[in-house]
Amino acid sequence: MSRVLIVDDHKSTADSLAQIASRLGQDVKVVYEGNEALAEIDANPPELIVTDLRLPGASGIDILTHAMASHPDMVVMVITAYGSIESAVDAMRKGAFDFITKPFTYPEMKVKLEKALEHVAVKQEMARMRASLDALAEDETRRYNFNEIIGRSAAMQRVFDTIRKVATSDASVLILGDSGTGKELVARAIHYNSPRKNKPFIRAHCAAYAEGVLESELFGHEKGSFTGAMARKIGRFEQADGGTLFLDEIGDINHNVQIKLLRFLQEKEFERVGGNQTLSVDVRILSATNQDLKEGIARKTFREDLYYRLNVISIVMPALRDRLEDIPLLVEHFLRLHSGRGPAKTITPEAMVLLTKYHWPGNIRELQNVIERACVLAMGEAITVEHLPNDITGTGEATPRLSGPVDFDSEVEKFEKTLITGALTEVEYVKSRAATLLGIDRNRLRYKMEKYGIEDLGASNQ
Numbered sequence: 001m002s003r004v005l006i007v008d009d010h011k012s013t014a015d016s017l018a019q020i021a022s023r024l025g026q027d028v029k030v031v032y033e034g035n036e037a038l039a040e041i042d043a044n045p046p047e048l049i050v051t052d053l054r055l056p057g058a059s060g061i062d063i064l065t066h067a068m069a070s071h072p073d074m075v076v077m078v079i080t081a082y083g084s085i086e087s088a089v090d091a092m093r094k095g096a097f098d099f100i101t102k103p104f105t106y107p108e109m110k111v112k113l114e115k116a117l118e119h120v121a122v123k124q125e126m127a128r129m130r131a132s133l134d135a136l137a138e139d140e141t142r143r144y145n146f147n148e149i150i151g152r153s154a155a156m157q158r159v160f161d162t163i164r165k166v167a168t169s170d171a172s173v174l175i176l177g178d179s180g181t182g183k184e185l186v187a188r189a190i191h192y193n194s195p196r197k198n199k200p201f202i203r204a205h206c207a208a209y210a211e212g213v214l215e216s217e218l219f220g221h222e223k224g225s226f227t228g229a230m231a232r233k234i235g236r237f238e239q240a241d242g243g244t245l246f247l248d249e250i251g252d253i254n255h256n257v258q259i260k261l262l263r264f265l266q267e268k269e270f271e272r273v274g275g276n277q278t279l280s281v282d283v284r285i286l287s288a289t290n291q292d293l294k295e296g297i298a299r300k301t302f303r304e305d306l307y308y309r310l311n312v313i314s315i316v317m318p319a320l321r322d323r324l325e326d327i328p329l330l331v332e333h334f335l336r337l338h339s340g341r342g343p344a345k346t347i348t349p350e351a352m353v354l355l356t357k358y359h360w361p362g363n364i365r366e367l368q369n370v371i372e373r374a375c376v377l378a379m380g381e382a383i384t385v386e387h388l389p390n391d392i393t394g395t396g397e398a399t400p401r402l403s404g405p406v407d408f409d410s411e412v413e414k415f416e417k418t419l420i421t422g423a424l425t426e427v428e429y430v431k432s433r434a435a436t437l438l439g440i441d442r443n444r445l446r447y448k449m450e451k452y453g454i455e456d457l458g459a460s461n462q
Contacts, residue, residue: 002120003044006030007037007051007063008079013102017050020110024117034058038066045071047120050113052079053087061091068095075120077112079104121428122349126328149185150333151326154455155318159186166313167193172265174250174310175288177317180365183288184248186315190286191244199243204236206257207249215257216273225274237270241281250310251291251302258303261285265309285310320360320367321414324421325455327356330364334371335383345375347383354385357422358392417452420445429456 004021008014009032018028029046031037034057041049041063049067053060060078067074078099080088088099097119100112149160166173167190175183184203191201209217216226220235236245247253253261264270269280287310296302320327331352336344347355360366374387385393420438427433435445449456 001025001027002047002117002124003027003029004048004050005037005040005046007032007034007049007055007060009033009052009055013052013079016106017109020106020113021050024110024113026117034060034063037063041067041070041074045074047075047124048116049074049076050079050116051076053084053091054081061087061094064091064094064096073123073126075116075123077116118427119349121430122353124428126347126349126352149182149189150329151323152329153318153323153326154453155323156326159315159317162313162315163189163193166190166315168195170284171312172285172287172310173312174293174314175286175317176314177288177290178319178363179290180363181317181319182364183290183317184246186317187244187246187286187288191246191284194244194284196243196284200240201244201246202236202240203246203248205248207252211254214253215260218257219260219270219272220275221273222275225272229274232272235272237264237281237283238279240283242283244284244286247285247287249289249291250287251289251293251296255303258306262303262306262309265306320363321418324356324418324425327367328352330367331355331371334368335375337368338372338375340375343381345378345381345383347374348385351383351385351388353425354388354392356425359418413452416448417454420448420452421454424449424454431456 004026006014006017006021006028007030008017011032014030014032018030021028026048029040029044031040034055036057037049037051037055038058040046049063051060051063055063058066064076064078067076075097076091076095078088078091078096079102080091080099081102085101088096088101091099097116098112100109149156151157151159163186173187173190175186177183187203188201191197204214204218206214216229216233216235218236220233220238221229223229223232247261260270264283265285268282269278271278293302293307293311297304297307331347332344335347339345355367355370362369370389370392371383373389374383377387378384420434423434423437424431427437431442431445431449435442438445440448448454
C-alpha cells in the first residue's frame with residue numbers, strides 16, 4: 001500500500017480520484033489547495049501525488065518542484081485542462097511522471113493510476129536495495145573484507161558463511177562456478193580473513209600460459225635450464241611464502257605440473273625447473289575452475305588424487321541467473337564504481353526491470369561491463385533503457401543455443417525460478433500480483449517459491 005496525495009480545488013474531481021485510488025487499495029489523502037499540499041508533503045510525505053496544475057495558493061508546478069527537491073523518489077502525476085498541453089509538457093520536463101487532461105473517464109484515470117503505482121513500487125524496491133547496500137558498509141560483511149562480494153540472496157549467504165568458517169584454517173579450498181561469478185573475490189576474501197592476511201596473496205591464471213611455461217611460472221627455474229633462461233626466476237610458490245597462492249582455472253594444468261603440485265600438497269616441497277635444490281615454503285593453496293574436474297578424471301586428463309587434495313573444502317558460486325534478487329545491489333555497486341568523479345549515476349525503474357529479466361550468460365562480469373558501458377553512454381544523471389545493449393532490450397525471446405546435451409528438467413526449473421523471481425521483483429514481492437502476472441494461483445506460486453528456495457522479501461505486503 002502506498003500513500004497517495006490528491007490535490008484539486010474541484011471537490012468532485014478530487015473525490016472521484018480518491019475513490020479510484022482507494023479501490024486500488026491505496027492510502028489516500030485529499031487536499032483542495034496548493035499551500036495545504038506543500039504542508040502535507042513535508043508532514044506526511046506521500047509516495048504518489050496527483051495534482052491539478054491550476055490551484056489556489058501554490059500551483060501544481062510549485063508542488064512538483066517542492067516534491068522533487070525534498071523527495072526525489074516521489075512520483076508526481078499532473079492534471080491539466082485540454083487546452084494547456086504545453087503546461088503538462090513543461091511539468092514532465094521538471095520531473096513529472098505522467099499527465100492526464102480534463103475531462104477524463106474513470107477507465108482512463110484508473111489505467112494512469114495503476115501505471116504510476118507500478119512505478120512507485122519499483123522505486124520503493126530500489127530505495128530498499130540502496131539502503132541495504134549502504135548498510136553493508138557497517139555490517140559484519142564489510143568488517144570481514146567482503147566489500148567486493150555483493151549479495152543478500154540465500155545462495156550468497158551460504159557462500160559468506162562458508163568463507164567465514166574456512167578462512168581461519170589452512171585447508172585447501174576448491175572454488176567452483178561459471179566464468180564471471182566472482183571466484184577470485186572469494187579467494188581474496190578467504191585470504192584477507194585468515195591469519196595469513198598480512199602475507200602475500202599471489203594469483204596464477206593457469207590457462208594464460210603456453211605449454212611448458214606454467215611450470216616455470218609456478219615453481220621458478222634456474223639460469224640456463226632452457227633456452228632463454230638467462231637468470232634464475234623465483235616462481236609464484238616462493239613469492240607466496242607465508243601467504244596464499246590462488247590457482248585460477250586449475251583444470252587447465254598439464255600432467256607434469258599436476259605431479260609437482262600434488263607433491264607440494266603432500267610434502268610441502270618442490271624444485272625449480274632445472275634445479276636440484278629442494279625448497280620448502282609455507283603456502284596455502286586455493287584453486288578455482290569452471291570445468292567439471294570429475295569429468296576430467298574420467299577422461300584421464302586430471303589426476304584423481306590431486307582433485308581430492310585440492311578439494312578438501314569446496315565453495316560453489318551461484319550463477320547470476322540463480323540470484324536475480326542480487327542484481328539491484330550489484331547495479332548500485334557498479335554505478336558507484338563507474339560513475340567517474342561526479343555523483344553516482346542512477347538507473348530508471350524500467351531499465352532495472354529489464355536487467356532483472358535478462359539471463360546473464362556472462363554472470364557478474366557481464367553485468368559490470370553493461371553498467372560501465374551505460375555510464376559512458378549516459379550523458380545525464382540517469383541510465384535509461386536506451387543505454388542498455390540490444391541483447392537485454394530486444395532479444396529476451398531468443399532461442400537458446402545448446403553446445404551439448406542438457407539436463408532438461410534442471411533447465412526448466414532454472415527457467416521457472418528466473419521467471420518467478422522476475423515477476424516478484426517487478427511487483428515488489430506482492431505474491432497476489434505476481435501470481436496474476438504469471439497466470440497461476442497464489443498457492444501454486446507459494447509452492448514454487450518454497451521448492452526453489454526463493455526468499456520472500458515482501459511478507460508484509462501480501
